[in-house]
Amino acid sequence: MTVGFAGEETTAWPRPRLFPRADALARSVETLPGVGPALKKKLERLGLATVGDLLEHRPFRYELPVEELRIAELGGDDEVAIRGEVLSVSKRRRGRLQMLTARVSDGSATISATWFNQPWLERQLLPGTAVRLRGRQGRYGFDVRSFDIGNGQATADYAPVYPAGEELTPKKVRELVAAALPQAVADPLPAWVQEDFPTRTDALWALHRPRSLDDAEAGRRRLAFDELLLLQVGLALQRREREQEVAPALEPPGELVARYCDVLPFELTEHQERAIGDIDADLARTAPMQRLLQGDVGSGKTVVALYALLRAVESGRQGALMAPTETLAEQHFLTLDEPCRQLGVTCALLTGSVKHDVNSDIVVGTHALIQKGVQLPNLAVAVVDEQHRFGVEQRRALTEAGSPHVLHMTATPIPRTLALTLYGNLSVSEIAKPPANRKPIVTAWVTQEKSGEAYARLRKHLDAGRQAYVVCPLIEESETSQARAAEAEAERLRRAELRGYRVGLLHGRLRPADRRELMAQFKAHELDVLVATTVIEVGVDVPNATIMIVQEADRFGLAQLHQLRGRVGRGAEQSYCLLVSRAREDLTETAARRLEALVRTTDGFELAEEDLEIRGGGQLRGTRQSGLTDLKFAQLRKDRPLLERARELADDLVDVEGPLRDAVEHVDLSGG
Ligand code: ADP
Ligand code: MG
Numbered sequence: 001m002t003v004g005f006a007g008e009e010t011t012a013w014p015r016p017r018l019f020p021r022a023d024a025l026a027r028s029v030e031t032l033p034g035v036g037p038a039l040k041k042k043l044e045r046l047g048l049a050t051v052g053d054l055l056e057h058r059p060f061r062y063e064l065p066v067e068e069l070r071i072a073e074l075g076g077d078d079e080v081a082i083r084g085e086v087l088s089v090s091k092r093r094r095g096r097l098q099m100l101t102a103r104v105s106d107g108s109a110t111i112s113a114t115w116f117n118q119p120w121l122e123r124q125l126l127p128g129t130a131v132r133l134r135g136r137q138g139r140y141g142f143d144v145r146s147f148d149i150g151n152g153q154a155t156a157d158y159a160p161v162y163p164a165g166e167e168l169t170p171k172k173v174r175e176l177v178a179a180a181l182p183q184a185v186a187d188p189l190p191a192w193v194q195e196d197f198p199t200r201t202d203a204l205w206a207l208h209r210p211r212s213l214d215d216a217e218a219g220r221r222r223l224a225f226d227e228l229l230l231l232q233v234g235l236a237l238q239r240r241e242r243e244q245e246v247a248p249a250l251e252p253p254g255e256l257v258a259r260y261c262d263v264l265p266f267e268l269t270e271h272q273e274r275a276i277g278d279i280d281a282d283l284a285r286t287a288p289m290q291r292l293l294q295g296d297v298g299s300g301k302t303v304v305a306l307y308a309l310l311r312a313v314e315s316g317r318q319g320a321l322m323a324p325t326e327t328l329a330e331q332h333f334l335t336l337d338e339p340c341r342q343l344g345v346t347c348a349l350l351t352g353s354v355k356h357d358v359n360s361d362i363v364v365g366t367h368a369l370i371q372k373g374v375q376l377p378n379l380a381v382a383v384v385d386e387q388h389r390f391g392v393e394q395r396r397a398l399t400e401a402g403s404p405h406v407l408h409m410t411a412t413p414i415p416r417t418l419a420l421t422l423y424g425n426l427s428v429s430e431i432a433k434p435p436a437n438r439k440p441i442v443t444a445w446v447t448q449e450k451s452g453e454a455y456a457r458l459r460k461h462l463d464a465g466r467q468a469y470v471v472c473p474l475i476e477e478s479e480t481s482q483a484r485a486a487e488a489e490a491e492r493l494r495r496a497e498l499r500g501y502r503v504g505l506l507h508g509r510l511r512p513a514d515r516r517e518l519m520a521q522f523k524a525h526e527l528d529v530l531v532a533t534t535v536i537e538v539g540v541d542v543p544n545a546t547i548m549i550v551q552e553a554d555r556f557g558l559a560q561l562h563q564l565r566g567r568v569g570r571g572a573e574q575s576y577c578l579l580v581s582r583a584r585e586d587l588t589e590t591a592a593r594r595l596e597a598l599v600r601t602t603d604g605f606e607l608a609e610e611d612l613e614i615r616g617g618g619q620l621r622g623t624r625q626s627g628l629t630d631l632k633f634a635q636l637r638k639d640r641p642l643l644e645r646a647r648e649l650a651d652d653l654v655d656v657e658g659p660l661r662d663a664v665e666h667v668d669l670s671g672g
Contacts (some may be wrong), residue, residue, distance in 0.1 A: 024183050025052030032179045042167045043176070054180040055204050056223070057173065058632055059160030062216060063146070066134060066157065072108035079136045079145065081155055082106065086129045089122055099140065104131065112141030124149060153178065158210045177208055188226060190656060193649060197222045224633035225642050232643075232650035235424035239290065240654060242425075245403040247288035248317065248380050253280060256314035256343060257307055263342050264303065266435065271295075275304050275429040282405060282427075283311055283381070289405035292423050295431030296604035297411050297566025298438065304431070305383045306336055308407050313345055313361040317380035320363045320404075324386050326351045326512050327535050330519065332385065333364040335541060351512065379404045386410060411563065424647060432605070440602045441569040443577045445553075445595045447584075454578040455497040458547050461576075462501055462528045467545040469567055470498075470531045472507075473552035482533050483509035489551075490531040498529055506532040534560065536567055543571030553579035554591040558611040561598055569602075590614050 027050060030040050048054055068081040084106035091100050100115040102125050113133055115121055125131070134155040135144040146154040153159055153174055162173040187200045198206060198218060206219030261268065268276070275293055282289035295301045309319030321336070323329040333349040340347040340362060348360035358376060382404045408426060446454050458468050470493065472486045490505040504518050504527040521527050523542055530536065530545075534556075548568045553561060561579070569575035579599075584592055597610045634642070 025050060025055065025185060027051045029054065029176065032176060035176070039172075042165075046163070046165050046168065046173075048173075048176075051180045051183060052185075054177050055183065055185070055208075056632055057162055057177060058207065058220070059162050059216075061161050062210060062213060063134070063155070063157065063159040063161065070108040071104070071106045071111050074109075074111065074137055074142070077136060079134065081132060081134045082111070082142070083130070083132050084111075086125050086127055086131060088127055089125050091119055091122060094140075100125075101141065102131075104133065104142075113144050114138070114140045114142065115144050158212065158216065160208055160210075181205065181208055188230075190653075193653075197225065200226065220633050221639070221642065224631075224635070224639050225646060226633075227631055228634050228639070228643050228646040229649060229653070232424050232646045233653050236650040236654045239425040242290055242403075243287045245288050246286050247403045247405050248315070249286045250283040250311055250315045250317075250380065250405075252284070253311065254314045256345075257310050259343055260307065260310050260339065263339060266437075268303070269300060269431070269433060269435055271431040271433055272300050272304050275431060276307055278427070278429045279304070279308050279311070279407065283308075288403050289381075289407060290426050291406070292408045292410065292426040292428045293431070294410055294428060296434065297563060298570050299431040299434045301409050301411065301431060302332070302335055305385075305407060305409055306339065308381050308383060308405075309336075309362050310343070310345065312379075312381035312405075315380060318361060318363065318376055318378040319381045319383070320365070320376055320379055321383045322385065323364075323366055325535070326366055327515055327519075328385065329364055329366045330512070330516050331541065334519070334523070336362065336364060381405045381407065383407045383409060411566070424650070437572050438569060439572070439574050441565055441575045441577050443565065443579065443599050443602070445579045445581065445599050448580060448582055451549075451551075451580045452497075454549050454580060457576070457578065458529075458549055459497075459501075461547045465544075466547065466573070467522065467525065467527070467542060468529045469536060469545060469548040469564075470529060471536070471548065471550040471564055472531065472533050474534065474555040479508045483507040486531065486533050493529075493531060501528040502526065503529045503531055506530055506535055508533060508535050534564065536564065541570055542567075543573075546571070546573045546575040547578070548576070549578045549580060551580050552582075553595060554581040554587050558594045558597065558607060558614070561594070562604055562607050565598070565602075 028040070029035050029043050029048060029050060030037070032051065032054075035043070043049070043054075046057075048057060064079075066079050066081050068083065071082055071084060074080070074082070082104070084104040087103040087105055087110065089100065089102045091098070093099070098117045098119050100119055100121055102113045102115075104111055104113050113135070130150050132148045132150075132152065132155045133142065133144050134146045135142055137143070146159075148155045154171060160174065160177075162170050162177065164170040164173045181204065184201045185204065189197070189200075197203070200222065203219040203222035206215045207223065210216035210219065278291065279289065282291055293301050293304060305321065309321060312319040321329075321332055323332055329351050330349065333347065337347050345362060346360040347362040347364065348358070350358065350363050350365035363376065384406060386409070408423070458470075461468055472482075472489045475482045475485050486505060486507045490503060494503050504522055506515065506518055510518070518527075518530075522530050522545075525544060545568050548565065550556065550561065550564060556564070565577040568577060577598075579595055581587060581591075581595060587595075593614050594611075597607055597614075601607060
């Protein structure tokens with residue numbers, strides 16, 4: 001016989017007796033029985049500050065249903081539950097194991113139940129105590145996985161198991177969630193939206209007290225939908241606010257951009273043409289452009305970005321391009337300056353350390369561009385590169401500077417689902433195919449012992465007149481230690497594998513002027529090899545560089561490696577990326593999967609999906625670049641239909657007063 005939660009057969013969701021005040025969920029955990037200041041602190045460290053937080057604390061798994069047997073019936077290998085009374089308790093050691101053994105009887109037979117390394121339980125398991133035990137027959141008797149004293153919750157079928165951290169037991173967390181659960185919660189969805197969803201209160205009960213895994217999943221989906229909807233309504237509000245601003249509507253494309261397309265040494269690809277078409281349509285309106293230009297590294301976004309900037313210039317206004325780092329700003333400046341000269345357009349670099357003329361037609365810079373004191377009153381088009389690295393605040397500051405049209409560019413391909421979530425307030429143009437003359441980069445995964453062969457291969461490229469990158473191992477402590485390690489590695493390489501070649505070192509601690517000088521040297525082929533930390537991640541464009549070695553590649557993230565790899569393969573030559581790491585059996589499973597994925601494909605969108613998969617569903621935690629508060633319930637791959645539904649509904653719900661709109665006020669759209 002299987003037993004429902006806490007041993008009771010339940011047929012309907014228990015209903016709370018009182019409808020609580022609206023602020024009930026905002027109450028501190030301290031208002032729950034048994035929570036004092038010390039426990040409160042521990043809970044806060046888990047992000048559980050309020051009753052509402054506890055209600056939304058998601059179990060990471062549920063106990064599977066097991067059969068409850070009489071002790072005399074025990075014998076199989078399956079996990080089962082038994083009930084009985086403690087007769088006696090004893091402790092002993094077996095090597096490094098502390099064993100606690102209780103003799104337990106249910107009248108049919110007696111058994112020795114064992115707990116490992118929990119000697120303190122002795123005090124709870126006094127003779128005469130009624131217990132329910134979940135576990136299986138083991139070497140030393142009944143091996144206990146979880147237990148309840150009397151009718152507890154831990155051993156029940158589908159008992160939730162909560163993330164608890166080091167300082168709290170899952171049991172304590174379970175008790176507190178149980179104490180919070182009788183709270184009914186206001187349903188943020190208007191009745192006409194609810195469709196097939198359970199109410200929010202039912203969903204929370206299903207999350208914490210499921211009668212089946214399907215039940216738990218139905219609850220999770222409803223909560224995920226609320227979460228996604230909240231986010232989408234927030235984004236819709238942002239979008240609407242911006243639409244009410246007035247940007248200069250630009251004249252149709254004129255002579256300057258026509259000349260620009262003429263001087264380009266290549267034909268625009270179909271995707272570039274399409275993106276330009278989207279931009280032209282946006283610029284003709286007085287609502288500010290809010291467009292995301294998405295495309296893989298080297299797909300030709302910068303070419304499109306310059307087009308947008310020139311559209312501002314030919315209307316007698318200014319364009320600005322902003323990058324997240326000085327290195328990137330400098331790189332962009334180097335790329336834009338030459339075509340600008342050819343067209344008779346003035347272009348200036350403006351960073352924290354270089355303050356040039358803000359009256360140029362086009363200004364390139366970092367955040368400094370939008371910091372107080374720098375006025376760009378004539379700004380009509382702003383291009384924001386790598387927009388996910390910009391905080392919402394900075395984006396807002398930019399638009400406050402006078403509502404320019406904004407084109408966000410990202411070279412980190414984001415799966416469509418994620419793009420919808422993160423950039424729900426933007427229209428999206430995608431450059432999904434690189435220029436045709438590009439050969440896919442050949443990627444190989446090489447073990448440490450064979451790194452000698454990798455360097456031999458690299459020297460072959462150098463001897464053939466090509467250039468190369470060597471990426472240093474990632475050191476996480478600080479930029480200073482990273483720089484120091486890179487210096488040592490460059491020195492070592494100059495004496496060993498790269499002796500006789502011209503080797504430059506690029507790291508984050510170089511002074512901007514030195515860095516600029518170094519990049520110019522590499523571009524001019526005065527250096528053969530650039531040894532670098534991850535600062536070459538984006539924006540560096542040297543088509544003659546055809547091979548890259550990444551040392552200790554397993555330490556890098558998938559997106560980061562893909563970005564790094566994009567530094568080669570920018571010309572017509574076949575390019576190579578050699579990922580060096582320890583042997584496969586010495587790597588974690590996820591590290592191995594990352595490297596395998598990179599060898600398998602160069603498609604950034606596919607890799608982004610893979611990355612999401614490897615990191616697991618909605619687990620955005622730890623990806624600072626996500627620019628989004630963690631999603632607790634949504635799993636972006638699986639919940640894509642929910643996400644799309646939420647996005648469609650958001651526009652209609654923006655104007656509906658009620659709990660949803662109130663909640664939106666509290667949504668943090670900027671993330672960590
Ligand atoms: P992204 O900004 O997406 O990384 P870029 O605009 O910097 O890409 O382009 C990468 C390289 O490809 C540059 O050297 C650029 O000149 C070249 N390129 C861009 N568009 C084309 C095209 N349509 N045909 C050939 N080469 C192109
Ligand atoms: Mg670029």
